[in-house]
Amino acid sequence: MKTWIKIINQEEIPIMGSRVLEYKNQEIAIFKNRENKIFAINNICPHKSGKLSEGLVHENFITCPLHSWDINLSTGQVLNEDVTCSNIYEIKLENNIIYIKL
Numbered sequence: 879m880k881t882w883i884k885i886i887n888q889e890e891i892p893i894m895g896s897r898v899l900e901y902k903n904q905e906i907a908i909f910k911n912r913e914n915k916i917f918a919i920n921n922i923c924p925h926k927s928g929k930l931s932e933g934l935v936h937e938n939f940i941t942c943p944l945h946s947w948d949i950n951l952s953t954g955q956v957l958n959e960d961v962t963c964s965n966i967y968e969i970k971l972e973n974n975i976i977y978i979k980l
């Protein structure tokens with residue numbers, strides 16, 4: 879059964895930046911875009927395992943640092959590639975604290 883887990887104050891993530899959460903052998907990248915929207919996605923790129931947390935955030939996308947695939951942070955879908963998408967995670971904000979459902 880999934881449950882909400884408290885992870886970090888949203889102010890600790892810089893705009894256009896990320897933090898990585900390690901949970902039960904999973905790496906989850908938490909991103910904040912220019913509009914202060916928060917996203918959580920598997921940190922491992924579905925192409926060749928690039929670390930998405932080291933990529934470039936733009937609008938609702940992350941560009942992988944290895945081969946520049948663009949991945950939609952809302953859906954996990956890879957843009958312009960016919961591959962499976964990345965896992966995304968449900969998040970919520972309460973009093974500036976980010977919670978993730980795991």
Ligand code: FES
Binds near residue numbers: 924927944
């Ligand atoms: S590893 Fe991410 S685009 Fe290739």
